[in-house]
Amino acid sequence: MGKNIETICVQGGWQPKKGEPRQLPIYQSTTFKYDTSEQMARLFDLEDAGYFYTRLANPTNDAVAAKINELEGGVGAMLTSSGQAANFYAVFNICQAGDHFITTNNIYGGTFNLFGVTMEKLGIECTFIDPDWDDEKIEACFKSNTKCFFGETISNPGGAVFDIERFAKMAHKHGVPLIIDNTFATPINCRPIEWGCDIVTHSTTKYMDGHATQVGGVIIDSGNFDWDAHADKFPGLTTPDESYHGLIYTKAFGRQAYITKALTQLMRDLGSIPGPQNSFLLNLGLETLHLRMARHCENAQKVAEWLQKNEKVAWVNFSGLKGDKYYDLAQKYLPNGGCGVIAFGVKGTREDAIRFMDNLEFISIVTHVADARTCVLHPASHTHRQLTDEQLMEGGIRPDLIRLSVGIENVNDIIADLEQAMAKM
Numbered sequence: 287m288g289k290n291i292e293t294i295c296v297q298g299g300w301q302p303k304k305g306e307p308r309q310l311p312i313y314q315s316t317t318f319k320y321d322t323s324e325q326m327a328r329l330f331d332l333e334d335a336g337y338f339y340t341r342l343a344n345p346t347n348d349a350v351a352a353k354i355n356e357l358e359g360g361v362g363a364m365l366t367s368s369g370q371a372a373n374f375y376a377v378f379n380i381c382q383a384g385d386h387f388i389t390t391n392n393i394y395g396g397t398f399n400l401f402g403v404t405m406e407k408l409g410i411e412c413t414f415i416d417p418d419w420d421d422e423k424i425e426a427c428f429k430s431n432t433k434c435f436f437g438e439t440i441s442n443p444g445g446a447v448f449d450i451e452r453f454a455k456m457a458h459k460h461g462v463p464l465i466i467d468n469t470f471a472t473p474i475n476c477r478p479i480e481w482g483c484d485i486v487t488h489s490t491t492k493y494m495d496g497h498a499t500q501v502g503g504v505i506i507d508s509g510n511f512d513w514d515a516h517a518d519k520f521p522g523l524t525t526p527d528e529s530y531h532g533l534i535y536t537k538a539f540g541r542q543a544y545i546t547k548a549l550t551q552l553m554r555d556l557g558s559i560p561g562p563q564n565s566f567l568l569n570l571g572l573e574t575l576h577l578r579m580a581r582h583c584e585n586a587q588k589v590a591e592w593l594q595k596n597e598k599v600a601w602v603n604f605s606g607l608k609g610d611k612y613y614d615l616a617q618k619y620l621p622n623g624g625c626g627v628i629a630f631g632v633k634g635t636r637e638d639a640i641r642f643m644d645n646l647e648f649i650s651i652v653t654h655v656a657d658a659r660t661c662v663l664h665p666a667s668h669t670h671r672q673l674t675d676e677q678l679m680e681g682g683i684r685p686d687l688i689r690l691s692v693g694i695e696n697v698n699d700i701i702a703d704l705e706q707a708m709a710k711m
């Protein structure tokens with residue numbers, strides 16, 4: 287029987303047998319020993335499962351991937367060395383030169399560059415749509431070579447909530463999977479697969495780790511997309527892979543075809559694996575994810591309400607606030623709260639915003655978000671500084687936007703720090 291999410295956070299993944307370590311061991315080894323040449327050969331042909339080289343599989347990494355897979359309700363998961371690598375692999379696993387895919391224009395700045403600049407250089411074209419467009423206008427962006435639709439459950443930094451069911455239906459109508467970056471919501475607050483999403487990704491660097499100790503990512507396969515039904519679109523999954531003696535992923539691995547290809551082909555060739563030590567740290571974070579997310583959301587709700595009432599604040603975007611543009615979608619997809627990230631602007635100039643941030647005491651300015659410690663960032667001068675004001679606005683990021691990531695300290699202390707910094711503005 288399936289366990290509840292809190293129990294999976296604590297108990298999922300590593301299952302020690304008699305006399306084995308209770309806590310997940312760090313298998314800090316590149317390689318694994320076998321007795322005969324034949325045993326090793328069978329591993330290389332994917333005829334037997336077993337560890338042989340950490341780039342392809344490592345017991346520490348696998349245990350953590352298994353826990354996240356269970357949290358998201360997938361059929362298989364693969365850890366990567368960063369969230370960037372996870373999103374790249376998730377798309378590149380089914381797109382090649384000459385292909386096209388669609389995403390929203392409000393996604394994380396790093397993903398925006400990856401899709402719009404770097405993948406373009408690989409011959410993969412991306413169309414950035416505005417999720418506020420009507421269905422007809424968005425559907426007109428699908429082409430015969432379109433291979434997937436990509437979105438973020440809660441966009442970073444704008445806080446837009448993605449209408450998962452709407453876009454899952456649209457993607458499926460055009461014979462392609464929906465891929466969702468679920469970094470901000472985490473599986474505690476939203477499980478996109480339950481709403482029709484096919485592939486889920488995360489930057490585990492954020493809430494999953496929660497303590498700012500490791501950079502990592504993960505891809506989870508729902509196993510629900512029928513690649514064979516659209517075989518002509520996905521030859522990488524439905525025709526022989528010459529690098530494995532003509533193996534066909536959908537025939538050999540069924541519902542795990544997509545995630546097996548990502549691991550045995552992309553990870554083998556591109557090699558962005560996390561170190562086992564990092565996976566151990568990620569697992570420690572996951573053990574308390576359910577407790578931390580609840581507190582992040584509770585604190586953020588109080589801080590957002592305080593900001594909204596503050597006369598020095600020009601505007602607040604937080605989908606937990608009644609009247610927020612995304613309130614209704616948040617009630618549907620994120621009934622227990624979304625995340626601890628609030629976007630807001632202070633009245634005055636861009637310099638006033640910077641002065642406010644510089645006046646903060648324990649709330650620190652860091653290029654990070656979704657950490658136990660409250661922190662702030664000004665995307666226009668930090669993470670998104672490559673974008674023009676026009677591109678920022680298109681992505682729903684106002685040049686005066688301050689991204690406040692509310693931590694799990696006492697909420698009264700967080701508000702007091704904000705208040706004293708505003709007083710000095």
Ligand SMILES: *Cc1c(COP(=O)(O)O)cnc(C)c1O
Nearest residue numbers: 368369370394442469489491502
């Ligand atoms: C941070 C982030 C990423 C990139 O992840 P890294 O671990 O920094 O490579 C991708 N998507 C979202 C939503 C993020 O917040």
